[in-house]
Amino acid sequence: MSVQVKQGQVRATPSFLGKVTTTLAYGDRVETLEEKDGWIRIVPPGGKAPGWIHSSALTEKRVVLKAGKKEADVAASTGELALAGKGFNSEVEAAFKAKNKDIDFTWIDRMQDMNVPPGRILAFVQEGNLIPAQGGDR
Amino acid sequence: MTGIRWTAAAALLLLAILWGAGCATLEEATKIGASVAQSQGVVTGDQATSLTKVAKAVSKTFEEITPEQEYYIGRSVGAVLVNKYKPNPNGPANDYLNLLGQTLAQASDRPETFGGYHFLVLESPEINAFAAPGGLIFVSRGMLRCCKSEDAVAAVLAHEIAHVQLRHGLQAIDKSRMTEALTTLGAEGAKSLGGQKLADLTKVFEGSINDVTATLVNNGYSRSFEREADASAVTILTRVGYDPAALVAMLTEMEKNLKPGGLDFAKTHPSPRSRIDDIERLHAVGKAPAEIPARQARFRKALGNI
Numbered sequence: 001m002s003v004q005v006k007q008g009q010v011r012a013t014p015s016f017l018g019k020v021t022t023t024l025a026y027g028d029r030v031e032t033l034e035e036k037d038g039w040i041r042i043v044p045p046g047g048k049a050p051g052w053i054h055s056s057a058l059t060e061k062r063v064v065l066k067a068g069k070k071e072a073d074v075a076a077s078t079g080e081l082a083l084a085g086k087g088f089n090s091e092v093e094a095a096f097k098a099k100n101k102d103i104d105f106t107w108i109d110r111m112q113d114m115n116v117p118p119g120r121i122l123a124f125v126q127e128g129n130l131i132p133a134q135g136g137d138r
Numbered sequence: 139m140t141g142i143r144w145t146a147a148a149a150l151l152l153l154a155i156l157w158g159a160g161c162a163t164l165e166e167a168t169k170i171g172a173s174v175a176q177s178q179g180v181v182t183g184d185q186a187t188s189l190t191k192v193a194k195a196v197s198k199t200f201e202e203i204t205p206e207q208e209y210y211i212g213r214s215v216g217a218v219l220v221n222k223y224k225p226n227p228n229g230p231a232n233d234y235l236n237l238l239g240q241t242l243a244q245a246s247d248r249p250e251t252f253g254g255y256h257f258l259v260l261e262s263p264e265i266n267a268f269a270a271p272g273g274l275i276f277v278s279r280g281m282l283r284c285c286k287s288e289d290a291v292a293a294v295l296a297h298e299i300a301h302v303q304l305r306h307g308l309q310a311i312d313k314s315r316m317t318e319a320l321t322t323l324g325a326e327g328a329k330s331l332g333g334q335k336l337a338d339l340t341k342v343f344e345g346s347i348n349d350v351t352a353t354l355v356n357n358g359y360s361r362s363f364e365r366e367a368d369a370s371a372v373t374i375l376t377r378v379g380y381d382p383a384a385l386v387a388m389l390t391e392m393e394k395n396l397k398p399g400g401l402d403f404a405k406t407h408p409s410p411r412s413r414i415d416d417i418e419r420l421h422a423v424g425k426a427p428a429e430i431p432a433r434q435a436r437f438r439k440a441l442g443n444i
Contacts, residue, residue: 004205005252016244026206057250087319088207088343095340096214103217107225111216111256111274114236121241128288128433130241131379
C-alpha cells in the first residue's frame with residue numbers, strides 16, 4: 001500500500017497513544033503484515049522496524065510522485081495509480097489566489113500549524129476522565 | 139463539419155444515453171454510446187477510446203478525488219469562509235478547540251486526512267459551524283455561546299468531523315465540473331500544466347469552491363446527510379467517553395436561540411427538533427448529560443468569555 005497523507009506516522013502499538021517510531025512521506029510504499037481494528041502493521045521502506053499505522057493514512061493504489069504520460073494512461077484506464085500533484089494542486093491554488101486577491105489565506109496557513117502534541121492529548125483525556133482514542137475502523 | 143463538431147455531436151449523443159443511466163451502469167452505457175457513435179461515423183476509433191476512458195474516470199466522480207486534491211479544495215473553501223465570517227484570534231479558545239477537536243478526530247473512522255484536522259473560532263455572532271473538505275473546521279462565537287459544557291462543544295465538533303469523514307463537502311461539487319476537469323486533464327502526466335490548461339483547471343477549481351461554499355453557507359446539506367453526520371457524531375462521542383446526550387442538549391439550546399428565517403444554521407440545517415427526533419431513533423442516547431467538574435472548569439476557562 002502507499003501513504004496518501006502529507007506525513008504518515010508509524011507507531012509502536014495500534015493506538016494514537018503509541019510511540020511514533022518512524023515518519024513516512026506521501027507516496028511511500030509499505031509492505032503490510034496484519035490488520036487490527038482499523039490499524040495496519042506495516043514494514044516501512046528502507047528496512048526499518050515494522051510498526052502500526054491507521055488505515056486511513058494508506059491507499060491500495062500506488063501513489064506516483066512524478067507521473068509521465070505512461071503512468072497517466074494507466075491511471076486513467078485502470079484506476080490503480082494515484083498521481084500525486086495531478087489536478088487541483090499548489091499551482092492551481094496559486095492561480096486561484098492570483099485571481100481572487102481579496103481572499104486571504106493567512107489564517108488557513110496558521111490553522112495548518114495548529115498541531116497538538118500526543119502528550120497533551122493524553123493529559124487532556126486523563127484530566128477529563130475520557131477514553132484514549134484508538135481510531136475507528138473504516 | 140469540423141473534427142471538434144464531430145466530437146461535440148458524439149458527446150451529446152453520449153450524454154443522451156447517459157441521461158437515463160444510473161451510476162452503476164455509467165461506464166457500460168458509455169461503451170455502448172461510444173460504439174454507437176463510432177458505428178454512425180460520428181467519431182473515429184481513437185476518439186471513442188478516449189471518450190470511454192474519460193467516462194470511466196468520471197463514473198467514479200468524487201471518490202476519485204485524492205486526499206491531496208481534497209486538501210487543496212478544503213484550503214480554498216476555508217479561506218472563503220474566514221474571509222466572510224472573520225477569524226477570532228483568541229489564543230486560549232483556539233488552543234482548546236484544537237485540543238478537543240483533535241482528540242475527537244482520532245476516534246473517528248477517518249482520523250488521518252492529507253493535512254490533518256484543524257479548528258478555528260469565527261468572530262461571527264450567528265449560530266454557525268462549517269467543515270471544509272479535508273479537515274479544516276470552523277465554529278462561530280454564536281455557536282459556542284449555545285454550548286453550556288465541554289460535552290456540548292464536543293458534540294458540535296464531532297458533527298463537523300463526521301461531515302469530513304463522510305466526504306459530504308466533496309459531494310456538493312457539481313458532477314459536470316469533475317467531468318470538465320478530467321476532460322481538461324485528459325491522460326496528461328502530472329506537474330506543470332501549460333498556460334491554457336492551468337487557466338481551464340483553475341476555472342473548474344473556482345467553480346468547485348463555489349459549489350462547496352454555497353452548500354455550506356446558503357443551501358445546506360440534505361436531511362439524510364445531516365442524519366448521517368449526527369449518527370457518526372454519536373459514535374465518536376461515545377468512543378471518547380463524552381455523553382452523546384450532549385448533542386441533544388446542544389440542539390435543544392440551539393432551538394431556543396435560532397431565529398426562524400435567520401441566515402445561519404436555521405437556513406442550512408433541518409430544524410433542531412427534527413434532528414433530535416432522528417438522534418433519539420438511534421436509541422444510543424440517554425437523558426440529560428451529567429456535569430463533570432474537571433471538564434466544566436477547563437471549558438469555562440477557555441470559552442467562558444467567548
